[in-house]
Amino acid sequence: MDTYDVKKRHKELYSPSSTEFAVVDVPEFRYLAVDGRGDPNTSAAYAHALEALYGVAYTLKFASKKTLGRDFVIAPLEGLWRADDPAVFTARLKDSWDWTMLISQPDWITEDMVDAAVGTVAKKKKDNPALANLRLLTLNEGTCVQILHIGSYDDEAPTLHRLHHHYLPEHGLTFNGDHHEIYLSDPRRTAPAKLRTILRQPVRSA
Template sequence: MAFDYKKEYKGLYLPPKKPALVEVPAMRFAAVQGKGDPNVEGGAYQEALGLLYGVAFTVKMSKLGNRAIEGYFDYVVPPLEGLWRQPGVSGIDYTRKENFEWVSMIRLPDFVTPEVFDWAVHEAAEKKKKDFSAVKYFTYEEGLCVQCMHLGPYDNEPATIAALGRFAVENGCALDLDGCRRHHEIYLSDPRRCAPERLKTVIRQPVKRA
């Protein structure tokens, strides 16, 4: 049976609706950085997702195309994640989506070295006849965070984010959003196939001890 990160690391991918503190270890990702409203049809965000999934699935199938890879194992491609910020705004303002700066990313298995990743980017470009150079190898150590599961539309997230902030303060912490530590979302539902009220999104925000 293929390794599934959501099932093996439930504390990171399937948290309860009630906020909790979590220590997030360093992980490696395929990532694309950009800015702008993610809802614009054919915009930078949607273009980035196409590139990201192209490389992610090339990595998954890499054993078939690159026999030299060491430590390969069969796995389910992890869910899409996003780091979000807005210059000059403390937190996230959902009424000004055009100012979003984002890093869209998909977790990479441990066998994916920088060399394997470079091979996958080149392989995707060769097969798709497209430039995949925007997809980067990204190591991110998030550290102490507060998180919970958000159920419902993305635009309803402010209430969940407010609950996370209150929980952080009640537990001796303060939000620690800056240029490196950002508002983090993990998308467990496909909005093209799921009703808005049934969307499941992990909301995670970095904190520090007050």
């Protein structure tokens, strides 16, 4: 049985340089998604979102393997981050952040399968309100600029400042979607200085 792994299937999107920005074409992906707002370090909604996403993702993995004979590696956690003023990201004003947390899914995972998995998880996690808002999201970001950040999440600000105020204007580009982060490291098991996070920004001609 072949095991689908989005990081291997789309290696060019999940292994960027840590020194230079790169322009990439991101195709359509589907994700398990939960929306929320606030500081991810302190928000109960954020903790509920992650619990719901991983619970449903693993339930789908086991169901797919059992009923379809198709297995896949659980993809890394990803997040779309937005605010009325992008400056809140470089200033790290986390209470002002709106977010959508994501886990990529193979294209054979259907909405009916997601609904069934949510129902299964809800029987065990009846007190998790995020399950009621979990959905299958299709995202087509197209042209993006990305770079690999190594270090603490709170140390992303200089790289984002360089992207927003130097790279984009110097290349005639502007924002065309939410700030996107892909978390390649498990923060529970990795020292902050060694965390690996892809910073991705959909762009268009200015």
